[in-house]
Amino acid sequence: MVTIKDVAKKADVSVATVSRVINGLGGVRPATEERIRKAVEELNYLPNVIARSMVMKRTETIGVIVPDIANPFFPEVIKGIEEQARDSGYTLFLANTDESVEKERQLLHALRERRVDGLIVTTADEQHSPLMDLELGGLPVVLVDRHIQDSPYDSVVIDNVDGAYTAIKHLVTTGHTKIGLIAGPDHVTPGRERTEGYVQALRDFEIPARDQYMKEGDFKEESGYQLGKELLSLSDPPTAIFSANNLMTLGLLTCIRDQGRELGKDIVVVGFDDLDIATFVDPPLTVVSRPMRQMGEIAADMLVERIQGKTFPEPRKVILIPRLIVRSPDRVE
Amino acid sequence: MVTIKDVAKKADVSVATVSRVINGLGGVRPATEERIRKAVEELNYLPNVIARSMVMKRTETIGVIVPDIANPFFPEVIKGIEEQARDSGYTLFLANTDESVEKERQLLHALRERRVDGLIVTTADEQHSPLMDLELGGLPVVLVDRHIQDSPYDSVVIDNVDGAYTAIKHLVTTGHTKIGLIAGPDHVTPGRERTEGYVQALRDFEIPARDQYMKEGDFKEESGYQLGKELLSLSDPPTAIFSANNLMTLGLLTCIRDQGRELGKDIVVVGFDDLDIATFVDPPLTVVSRPMRQMGEIAADMLVERIQGKTFPEPRKVILIPRLIVRSPDRVE
DNA sequence: AGTATTAATGTAAACGTTTACATAGTAATT
DNA sequence: AATTACTATGTAAACGTTTACATTAATACT
Incomplete structure (x- = not known):
């Protein structure tokens, strides 16, 4: 695997300079930048996001936990989440609990180990969610569709x-x-x-x-x-x-x-x-x-805000209004 | 965030020893192990998988790219993939291309940057898949449902x-x-x-x-x-x-x-x-x-084999036989 | 031309693990 | 009791980045 060092060597600069052009920080002479870009190109260099995460202490990654991905509701929600999250540079980990609290606990654990920057979850059990007894250490969480009573998390639900x-x-x-x-x-x-x-x-x-x-x-x-x-x-x-x-x-x-x-x-x-x-x-x-898609979008937006450190006096609860689609006269004689 | 060093200090051992008990490598005196486990517990220590990936050079992560997650076919496939992958310790990145080749290219790039250990993809375009012109550097790939002619990748499709x-x-x-x-x-x-x-x-x-x-x-x-x-x-x-x-x-x-x-x-x-x-x-x-679920399971299995370094003289192509579900007499008079 | 100022680049530490190798401790053998 | 052979533990380098700070090169000013 080619690293930033290889690029630096080839372009005859230091790794710092390479890092600067990769991240577009400026302050690099055009000629130098040109040389570096060429080296990147020729070596087919792909920055290692893992290494970056290491020093940046964030992974640009969001964990999504749903109870049943085969329920048509969730793919739509996920679409909304994904689109919005991607715009902010996040990639999704997806996990399915099959409505099992135990699986939810395991997945929560796995995703925390993976150092996701935040979580969007539809809990398997509103009353006994692992989200409540787990020590999440301030990890931002947004709940979707199922609200957890007295939880400190933002949520987006339906009226x-x-x-x-x-x-x-x-x-x-x-x-x-x-x-x-x-x-x-x-x-x-x-x-x-x-x-x-x-x-x-x-x-x-x-x-x-x-x-x-x-x-x-x-x-x-x-x-x-x-x-x-x-x-x-x-x-x-x-x-x-x-x-x-x-x-x-x-x-x-x-x-x-x-x-x-x-x-x-x-x-x-x-x-x-x-x-x-x-x-x-x-x-x-x-x-x-x-508005399933929209529920996902809003959840993603709220989560990103939390990740960026925004705080609110109370957990936010967005309640969307469903829409009646009248397709028939539905009259009674 | 509490690190392995904190644990080491608290248990009055070196980080190496802590690492050994965390990864169950043995060769640690029971008394020591006990002390370390207690420290882990008390400090609420959660190993940093990112740091581990860094040195291990693998992320235990699989990228899944589908063209339309709202098509009921894919959630089923994903379920199969997830279950099987999880058994082998992998977590899924999920991405949706909306049948767009351009998005497929971007997602491929993002997932490669994230250093996924392998990819399972249903390409948006069999004829012009970015999988073909991209330099994947030996990254294991398994195709699902849509086969790419003359590609070097394993695939699982339907007859x-x-x-x-x-x-x-x-x-x-x-x-x-x-x-x-x-x-x-x-x-x-x-x-x-x-x-x-x-x-x-x-x-x-x-x-x-x-x-x-x-x-x-x-x-x-x-x-x-x-x-x-x-x-x-x-x-x-x-x-x-x-x-x-x-x-x-x-x-x-x-x-x-x-x-x-x-x-x-x-x-x-x-x-x-x-x-x-x-x-x-x-x-x-x-x-x-x-057998949608099964397609996912097989894809995951094949991918894991590839990740583990198994090689085959030819790319494997698993062709599943669909089943006729007869629900009516369907007779003609 | 020489100094002061600014712009470009380099050096090295840090992130949190794993692991080869070195060392210290313990038990076994004489 | 002294040597040997393990067993348990520790030390430090390595993984590939970013970035504060130091240094050098270029430009501006007198």
Whole structure:
């Protein structure tokens, strides 16, 4: 491997001078610079970032920890992070926890050893994140999508209450009063908050909440199917159903088809999070959509600020507002 | 930051001894080791991998370059890579080229500067990959999904010919003789080879290939829609259509619905690559599916072997066989 | 032309490890 | 008890940069 010394020798200068032109610090005579550039070129010299990191005490590197890279949400977020981070000269370490706290702990360890300048993480467990009991020694961290209560970290999340509220409001204003809910688990924020939005909207529009219209699922496809079936077979079934995430929406749609109900006519569906088939089903699906890419961008920006030493009296919490994408009349007769 | 020196001082030994216990090299008296471990613990010492890389001349790091992380194929591949790589102690740098050769060049440069021990890449352009004109200085590289002609790199790809052949064979054995093709672009391997499989199968089963049944798309959804329309409006339309990738299949399905044709009855569809909606449409879709995860695992394994210095007379090319997932009778009356 | 000033370049320490080699300590052998 | 043979530990160089500081060369000023 050719080093800065080889270049120096070839250009007949000292390593300091070579370093100066490589880093564009100026104060080098044009003729000298020319000679050095030629040497770099001819020797095919590639600066060793590792050695540089060593003395600079920073690696220009960001660790990204996600619970499931196969969930379409995260690739979009990562895209946002990457683009923004790259603009600031950072490269990403990517790691996948598979929703396992233990893996999260190991990955955190590995990335800290690698001396990342900062971390962007969606923790596997809001309640027992290793981020909390680990001694991070001031390493900047930004949380994405999942907020950790009382943590000292910045975070960028979605206003789940608002998202759900808007969805229900849409259904109410299109004439529905019998609105079912397929909720997420109550012990995680997205689950709890989306239910909260539903309840709040009903209250505001003075629609009595009926217990039998509210079913709690687990964010998995199967529960959407199952709970959809329960809702549809009520003696007085809802005319519309709000499903709290994409997978459950998928299950719900399958259920509706299997039950021989007609979408948009017998039953109207609005889901949280957009999905591929939303534009494919007939009529297309109205959904609550999140700015995933933007979440990544913001997270990266906030992290870079922290890395650059900016401080704030409180951890920052950016709450983005989801958008309702109306794709159908969704009217009730 | 606490360093090995601090530990040494606290445990009243030399840094060499500390290094020995950290790396488990043995030859240290139990009492001494105990003292050192305690010091490590108390000081919360975290070895600096950067410094280690410096002297070891390897970073235990792999660069992964993909053209589009939002394409569901890649997260699966990455999962496979990551799992396998982690077992061997490697951490991944992830980078996204957005199908841009220029970005690929930049990323290659950045990762080489970072001294990755090896690269796994799906190049943005098989014909003009920067991997070919760049002086990589013997850096191990494994190609995934897209093979580069005459390159010195190992690769793991799919037998596209076989995949398409199997799909057509399935259609023939379920009674179809009028089989349409929505092909991928002829200038990229997956496009060309899948068409080849189609043609070969027809020949083997002695079904005359009709020009008007073969339409070339661009792997995008819209072309699936458009070409589907063309095929369906022929005076003697095919009874089955093979679509060469997931997005075009999606377009085709939308088209079929819009045209008021009944899937599985008026027209049978088989697609290359599985998709979410395959199990959702009625009847569910028969598809050619690839072992994405496995592709990643194999790529990682091959790369690690190369990193460890294994050599082979020829670049290795692993060709995986796709699997036909039959989800419907797909019979023709 | 000689000095003062500024611009260009060089020297060497530092970053935090690993490891070859040297040294000190301990146990075994006579 | 003295020598030998290990075993445990320490010393210092090396990895490839950056940069404070020292030095030298070039330019400006009288």
